[in-house]
Amino acid sequence: xxxxxxxxxxxxxxxxxxxxxxxxxxxxxxxxxxxxxxxxxxxxxxxxxxxxxxxxxxxxxxxxxxxxxxxxxxxxxxxxxxxxxxxxxxxxxxxxxxxxxxxxxxxxxxxxxxxxxxxxxxxxxxxxxxxxxxxxxxxxxxxxxxxxxxxxxxxxxxxxxxxxxxxxxxxxxxxxxxxxxxxxxxx
Numbered sequence: 001x002x003x004x005x006x007x008x009x010x011x012x013x014x015x016x017x018x019x020x021x022x023x024x025x026x027x028x029x030x031x032x033x034x035x036x037x038x039x040x041x042x043x044x045x046x047x048x049x050x051x052x053x054x055x056x057x058x059x060x061x062x063x064x065x066x067x068x069x070x071x072x073x074x075x076x077x078x079x080x081x082x083x084x085x086x087x088x089x090x091x092x093x094x095x096x097x098x099x100x101x102x103x104x105x106x107x108x109x110x111x112x113x114x115x116x117x118x119x120x121x122x123x124x125x126x127x128x129x130x131x132x133x134x135x136x137x138x139x140x141x142x143x144x145x146x147x148x149x150x151x152x153x154x155x156x157x158x159x160x161x162x163x164x165x166x167x168x169x170x171x172x173x174x175x176x177x178x179x180x181x182x183x184x185x186x187x
Contacts, residue, residue, distance in 0.1 A: 015028075016028040016077050016079065016133065017131060017133055019079065019127050019128060019131045019133070020127065021081070021123050021124055021126075021127035022123050022127070023083055023086050023088060023120070023123065024081045024082055024083035024085075024086060024088060024092060024120070024123070024124075025081075025082050025085070026079035026080070026081060026082075026095060026124060026127055026128060026131075027079060027080055027082050028069065028070075028077075028078070028079065028080070029065070029066045029069040029070070029078050029079075029080055029094075030066065030080075031063070031066050031067075033062075033066060033080055033090070033091050034062040034063045034065070034066050035062070036089070036090060036091035036112075037062040037065060037066070037091060037094070038057060038061065038062035040091065040093070040110075040112040040113070041053050041057050041061070041062065041110075042055075042056065042057035043112075043113055044171065045113055046110050046112070046113065047170075047171035048169065048171045048172055049110065049144060049147050049150070050108070050110055050169070050170075050171065051108075051142075051167050051168065051169055051170065052170055053110075053170065053171055054170045054171055055170075055171035065078075075098060075099050076096050076097060076098035076099065077096070077097050077133065077134075078094055078095070078096050079094065079095050079096075079097075079124075079128070080092075080093075080094060081093045081094070081095065081111070081120060081124050083120075088115075089112070089114075089115070091112065092111060092112055092115050092120055093109060093110050093111035093112050093115065093120065093121070093124065094109065094110055095107065095108070095109040095124045095125065095128055096108045096109065097128060097133065097134060097139075099134060100140070102137075103134075103135060103136050103137040103138070104136055104137065104138045104139070104140065105134050105136045105138075105139050105140070106139070106140045106141065106142070107125060107128065107129075107139050107140070107141050108141070108142075109121055109124060109125060109150075109153075111124075116149070117149070121149075121150070121153045122152075122153045122156050122157060125153055125154070125157045126156075126157050129157055129158075129183065129185070132185060136185055137184065137185055137186050138182055138183065138184055138185065138186075139159075139182070139183045139185065140180065140181065140182050140183075141154050141159055141180070141181045141182075141183075142165065142167060142178045142179070142180050142181070143178060143179055143181075144167075144169070144176045144177070144178055145164075145176070145177040145178060145179055146176070146177075151179055151181075154181045154183075155181075157183070158183055159181035159182060159183045160181060160182055160183070160184075161179060161180075161181055162180040162181060162182050163179075163180055164177060164178065164179060164180070165177075165178050165180050166178055
């Protein structure tokens with residue numbers, strides 16, 4: 001037992017790849033991203049379209065997020081949509097890939113409001129699927145039913161509708177009806 005604890009403390013974090021995505025790159029989070037993440041995640045419109053972002057966004061939450069993203073014990077990888085090389089912002093949004101059992105993950109994403117309806121979410125999801133950094137056979141997704149734009153991002157990228165459910169939204173403080181999707185990557 002002690003050996004496994006010691007081993008976990010010295011094993012390096014599994015590096016996340018940088019993934020090209022047309023008008024931007026998907027890159028691992030950096031501490032310097034915290035300010036822009038706090039700015040955009042603090043927007044009620046962003047928070048209310050996620051399960052886990054609170055509103056108001058608490059001080060220090062973005063710093064904690066960037067710290068968690070670098071932990072060896074993390075269960076999700078977070079990529080920043082960085083368009084700075086193409087004249088866009090350094091943080092356009094985030095895309096998350098959360099590990100599940102049996103070579104499965106769940107994808108979630110949010111885009112900063114100035115970049116809504118520009119196709120960035122579809123590009124990010126498509127690039128992450130093409131790279132398949134977790135070697136998944138299936139990727140799941142869930143979106144709130146009052147956010148059909150996110151549902152279109154998923155169907156545009158080949159996800160199939162599985163059914164209705166509901167999830168708790170921290171920002172809204174209630175359970176919200178959802179649509180659940182899956183994408184099989186078995187080849």
